Amino acid sequence: MFDAVKRLALAGLGALALAGCAVIPGGNEAPVRNEPAVMLPPPPPPPPDADALPVDVERHRIALLVPLSGENAEVGQSIANASTMALLDTGAQNLRITTYDTGAGAGDAARRAVADGNRLILGPLVRDDVAPVLAAARPAATPLLTFSNDTSVAQRDVFVMGHIPDQSVARVVTFAVDQGARTFAALAPRGDYGDRALRALEQAVTASGARVVRSERYDRNNTSILSAADRLRAAGGYDTVLIADGARLAAMAAPRLKDAGQALPSIIGTELWSREDELTRTPALRGAWFAAVPDARYRQFAASYVSRFGSEPYRIATLGYDSVLLTLRLARDWQPGRPLVPAMLTDEGGFLGLDGPIRFSADGVGHRALEVRQIGNGAFTVVDPAPTGS
Structure with missing residues (x-):
């Protein structure tokens, strides 16, 4: 029995010895070394996104x-x-x-x-x-x-x-009524701008106690606006005409509405006339009025x-x-960083x-707050300054 116990003990020692060894190709054995772990540096951060904005805390x-x-x-x-x-x-x-x-x-x-x-x-x-x-x-x-x-x-x-054209029309209409205008007519292009100008004219004239008696619409080309102006002049019955268009077409239409030097009808325009020097070179537009934001x-x-x-x-x-x-x-x-409250x-x-x-x-x-300007010979003149009060 002693021999059997001795053999078991020897076998246990052999197992422990093998447990502390690593097998190397070729049958040789080497002891395992408990070397300290190598600490690798952390990976570098990704490059910044070229399209991303930097963080703002004060702007x-x-x-x-x-x-x-x-x-x-x-x-x-x-x-x-x-x-x-x-x-x-x-x-x-x-x-x-x-x-x-x-x-x-x-x-x-x-x-x-x-x-x-x-x-x-x-x-x-x-x-x-x-x-x-x-x-x-x-x-x-x-x-x-x-x-x-x-x-x-x-x-x-x-x-x-x-710059809202409706406000420009309302301002110049009020001024014209103050100067004695009572019956209005209009030349307005077909389309959204002309629709808005005519609505604004009707509202402002009615609010002022005057009347809109006639309007003519046209396509935005030379022939159409000239024909519309001729129809409007032939109809008559008004003392003031709104030309709801830019300088080029207004300068073409004005001589068809009145002769140079003729007092009536008065001609009024919209904010589209602001800084359009061409208007000052058209004799039939001398004395015409329009409203726009202050220009100084x-x-x-x-x-x-x-x-x-x-x-x-x-x-x-x-x-x-x-x-x-x-x-x-x-x-x-x-x-x-906070939402902007619309109020x-x-x-x-x-x-x-x-x-x-x-x-x-x-x-x-x-x-x-809009001012009213008058067209003169080569220059514009402010005839009614923009209100300064609230």
């Missing part, structure tokens, strides 16, 4: 949505340049404005702007782009300050900043723009400049910019 992220490609690219670039001017002129350090091109799709531009964390959108430029931009912005509680002049897109979170500060802005960018700005470019001034005003009571835009005191004061009502419509 407001603002998106500027304008066309930088396509048919309106020059207008969009002019607005973008003006917004850059405003940042430089004010030395603003609490705004980060990023520009997104709507030329290839306004909806895509808005989705990128929202994903980048922008809390206010300046733009878009045209009415048809408002709906796709709003579809991306509203779920993120991001209001729009659109450069469109169409009040039909105004909503509780869409504020219309453009624009001349200084335009000179500065030319010195910086080497070309004349579009008249609408002031909206880009003023939108930055307005945003800086909002930033006084707006914490970076902050409806301050009763309004906001002051290059184009004068603007006040937004709760429905999103921007109301402006």
